[in-house]
Amino acid sequence: MLLYNSLTNKKEELLIKSQKVNLYICGPTVYNYIHIGNARPLINFDVLHRVLKLYNYKVNYIHNFTDIDDKIIAKAHEKKINEIELATYHMQAYNNDIKNLRILKPTMQPKVSDSIPQIIKFIEKLVIQKDAYVVNGNVYFRTTKHLDQYGKISNLKIDDLSNDDLNNSEKENPRDFSLWKKTDFGMNWKSPWSDGRPGWHTECVVFNDEIFNSETIDIHGGGVDLKFPHHENERIQWIAANKKPLAKFWIHNGQVMLKNTKMSKSLGNTLLLKDVREQHGVMALKYIILNSHYRGPINVTEETFTNAKIIINKWKNNLQKIQNYLQTKNLYDTNSIDWISCTDISWVTFLKYLNDDLNTANAIMVIDDIIKKIQNIKDNSIINTKFLIINKMLETLGLLLDIQILTNNDIVLLNEWNELKDNKNYKEADALRSLLAEKGIL
Ligand SMILES: [Zn+2]
Structure with missing residues (x-):
């Protein structure tokens, strides 16, 4: 599989030595419901997860x-509630969103509050090695020691790496970033330097260190916004601590724009995932996101949702008709296909696109094409095979259309309906049609 590596700015072959892939995607700061921009990496990288599983890799997805x-502390303070309570509520809401998105679950979801001693130990190591320094109870990373590596993911020169703490005069260099912050506002912990809490960029490094035993992992990813400062700062800490790469691949998905403006909480133009789910359905959102290359931006409008819903419904109706046809004619055969060696041209083309840097948009074109063509096929066994292939393609993209498998009773009713139509008994046929439509079969 070819994947675009942000570190080298080119597509590279993803070479996996064992049957196990270690994948880390940076997760949310839990103080709010997630918007569809936050959902994009979940949907895009779920396809990566599914493709790897298709090839029988065990995916360790952290x-x-x-x-x-x-931000959590400020919001909890504003709402006059406990920070843990606020974070716990939004972690549950997030997992509920994940469930509703019907993506494959992460293997592990470590959280900062469980890892403070490990984070302190890690920062101590950097201080001892002089990769970090202490001023007034605060600890900063010494970027000047690693100028040859810092900025490689975002492709920025050191002078372009602005951070929101540039004017902090206690730092040796304006580009240095905070590892430990002395504070008595909100939750804080004792450390060798002060009572305080860790900066944002150390947690993922420590989780990687702990979970993967300081080994270089296969893929580290997230939204393009994370390239700098978050991913640069993660990477440089890891290199300082472990003297080797944090990940072989750094992958990033593009932004989601709402009516041509970047979707962000601070601009107040967000579409919350939970609202989109109610209004349009999760599969319409997934269709929109996957119908575009994951690295590019996506612009979302009302029209995009309307179009996505039309296509999803069209696919669903056509596929249910085929399911009904195969089952009522007793032709439905789910004999499993070996998906790795399957030579069906549509399937091979579909995989070729996904293996070329997850080109889900082209993969969707293959699905659309095969759904159109299957309706003209006369040979029943080919219809059955193509139908199984379409279902597997949809599953590989995580586009789950819930085509109903008929019960024996449904089959009797469908056959009865067909008979009534053939005998031009339209009144009774219509009544039966309503019943079948209610069941979601017609
Ligand atoms: Zn991270």
Whole structure:
């Protein structure tokens, strides 16, 4: 499989030595419901997860929770509730969103509040090695020691790496970033330097260190917004601590724009995932996201949702008709196909696109094409095979259309309906039609 590596700015072959893939996707800061921009990496990288599983890889998918952060503390303070309570509520809401998105679950979801001793130990190591320094109870990473590596993911020169703490005069260099912050506002912990809490960029490094035993992992990813500062700062800490790469691949998905403006909480133009789910359905959202290359931006409008819903419904209706046809004619055969060696041209083309840097948009074109063509096929066994292939393609993209498998009773009713139509008994046929439509079969 070819994947675009942000570190080298080119597509590279993803070479996996064992049957196991270690994948880390940076997770949410839990102080709010997620918007569809936050859902995009979940949907895009779920396809990567599914493709790897298709090839029988065991995927160790780690997706963390940032449950300690200034934004959480500020919001909890504003709402006059406990920070843990706020974070716990939003972690549950997030997992509910994951469930509703019907993506494959992360293997582990480590959270910061469980790892403070490990984070302190890690920062101590950096201080001892002089990769970090202490001023007034605060600890900063010394970027000047690693100028040859810092900025490689975002492709920025050191002078372009602005951070929101540039004017902090206690730092040796304006580009240095905070590892430990002395504070008595909100939750804080004792450390060798002060009572305080860790900066955002150390947690993922420590989780990687702990979970993967300081080994270089296969893929580290997230939204393009994370390239700098988060991923640069993660990477440089890891290199300082472990003297080797954090990940072989760094992958990033593009932004979601709402009516041509970047979707962001601070601009107040967000579409919350839970609202989109109610209004349009999750599969329409997944269709929109997957019908575009994951690295590029997506612009979302009302019209995009309307179009996505039309296509999803069209696919669903056509596929249910085929399911009904195969079952009522007793032709439905789910004899499993060996998907790795399957030579069906549509299937091979579909995989070729996904193996070329997850080109889900082209993969969707293959699905659309095969759904159109299957209706003209006369040979029943080919219809059955193509139908199984379409279902597997949809499953591989996580586009789950819930085509109903008929019960014996449904089959009797469908056959009865067909007979009534053939005998031009339209009144009774219509009544039966309503019943079948209610069941979602017609
Ligand atoms: Zn991270």
